[in-house]
Amino acid sequence: MNLENSVGIVQTQFFTIEEKIKFESGIEFSPITVAYETYGKLNENKDNAILIIHALTGDAHAAGYHNENDKKAGWWDNLIGPNKAFDTNKFFIVCSNILGGCSGTTGPSSINPETGKPYGLTFPVFTIEDTIKVQKKLLDYLNVKTLYSVAGGSMGGMQAMQFCISYPEFVQSAVLIATTSRLSPQAIAFNAVGRNSIISDPAWNNGDYYDNPHKPDRGLSNARMIGHITYLCEEAMYNKFGRRLQNKDSYDFNFDVDFQVESYLQHQGQIFVDRFDANSYLYITKAEDYFDPTEKYGSLKEAFKNSNAKYLIISFDTDWLFPSSQAKEIVNTLMQLDKDVSYCEIKSPCGHDAFLLEYEVQEKIIKSFLNNHLKGELDE
């Protein structure tokens, strides 16, 4: 536990939305319990809140430690804390687990109170817009009157973008990192093959596996391995593994692991199944595929036109999952609308993973953006 500039020991909290929420599919759904954490204090004007949104497989635990023996800090601890980029001395930070997730917020693995059994595939398919509705309910519950900022990387960035589109009056600024306004067909393809891997695992059993001795771990693990290939880039692969063999000097001439890159992917797949639910993976990747404000609002310009937020957009030059060209499309759209937008392409050898690794440069950029963009307006 490293308490320097840490928010310290924190607890995940829970809030339940009892009223029905209308999903984009038309289905009305309740109740939804939301797992969330907060760091820092909401000020009297209720205008210093920042919503942090996690990526595909993240959770509400963005910073600090859960107990004294906790070795691993929250997933964005490097950026959230006293004097850090998201400075908890100034800001009230909120992070919640996504709708449909498996880390405390209601999802397909949650018990359906009407049946006493896990929802499985009876859980409604949802969209990024639906996840944002849930986040907004949480902020209302927490008495947040306006968001000083909303920030997220990768799929978290898509949600942050949708927040600006869905609640333009509510958001003062947005930090969109390593993200896109719509998945490319190639990114959809990777998600589709990942889902296919889960669905074709006999243990998946049409989503009804929670009471079975075997879960669709093989399918989920394989899906995760595919994902990890897209999170790294060619350069990162060469730097991390090259063609080096794993604990051997020559080929094994069998089908065990030969290369370090194989070992890395297998390990990533294996540790993932211990913390993630296969059905959640299906639902959340589907929401990602469906996200497309250009299609939904007629154009990206139309989608953003009511937003008055100030934008900081960050991309990474080696990110081939959500490449800089996609970030630039958002930047150009916002510029055409005469919005206040800053853009930074960070050089990194880390590919898409860079948004979770390149802290130092992101810290400087985000800190400067947050401190300057509404200078003097914040009641500290």
Place this chain on the structure above:
Amino acid sequence: MNLENSVGIVQTQFFTIEEKIKFESGIEFSPITVAYETYGKLNENKDNAILIIHALTGDAHAAGYHNENDKKAGWWDNLIGPNKAFDTNKFFIVCSNILGGCSGTTGPSSINPETGKPYGLTFPVFTIEDTIKVQKKLLDYLNVKTLYSVAGGSMGGMQAMQFCISYPEFVQSAVLIATTSRLSPQAIAFNAVGRNSIISDPAWNNGDYYDNPHKPDRGLSNARMIGHITYLCEEAMYNKFGRRLQNKDSYDFNFDVDFQVESYLQHQGQIFVDRFDANSYLYITKAEDYFDPTEKYGSLKEAFKNSNAKYLIISFDTDWLFPSSQAKEIVNTLMQLDKDVSYCEIKSPCGHDAFLLEYEVQEKIIKSFLNNHLKGELDE
């Protein structure tokens, strides 16, 4: 059946190597039956033969038709035939199914004569060098005294390259298309996840499934889907599919196919399992991963130093599986060795698949190379 400039109706033939062949792993193995086809005639000097080598999942049927009702010509029919790039009026063309394959040449699905059962995983793991030994035996059997050329795309190019390295005196020229002297860690990763998909299919049953009612079709199909993502490029994906939906106007809000790209991949996966054996996929991708003359001979320069072949190397600008940079590494090595090398990077929107699609430009380049490089020396 389109007989214009076609080699017409052809038959796959078989040749069995009875003596033991020593594999790179140290294992000695026999018998090996080789499925092959030939087009054109071997001349009196036995010096007009061209060996065509297929890619990962190809077969011996490179040109012509198998019968009068055959709708589909051989896989490289556009380039092989009278007056085509590989001109059967001039050349004696040989193409055989790879060692370990499932289209006639002995592989894991073949019957082990000692047990009367399919080899399955008792089939020895082999390398590209081993596949070339088998091809050389076939050429000896056919009385070929020297190869006018050896040509292949993708993994076929790797084998053609190995032929030049293994039998430098025997090869007069080589046409290496969309290929590499070693897989990048990213390409290994894609192969590894594909294999993992097969191995984690319970129907795979440790490779022993030939007598079972269910074969590891799901795992093999998923492996093929992953492969197809790498054969296309981002641009090809946009051109072919974009984010268009498959036979619908709006999202289904379930886990069926929504996007055209999903439908395409599923179709490719489904048709593949009808023609390919899951164990062959494991063995052949492993041979691909193991191919690395730089490592084996100390350097690529050392590997090629005894070769006196003239080289034509072709890459495609949008191929990200075996990118042009890898082709250029081979070209530079050959230039440093003062070998006769021509290089052409073809602009194409088709990605790696281009080697099977961009016929017109390849036809011109290859025809010119083959007609000129040994001009006057050929006894027609």
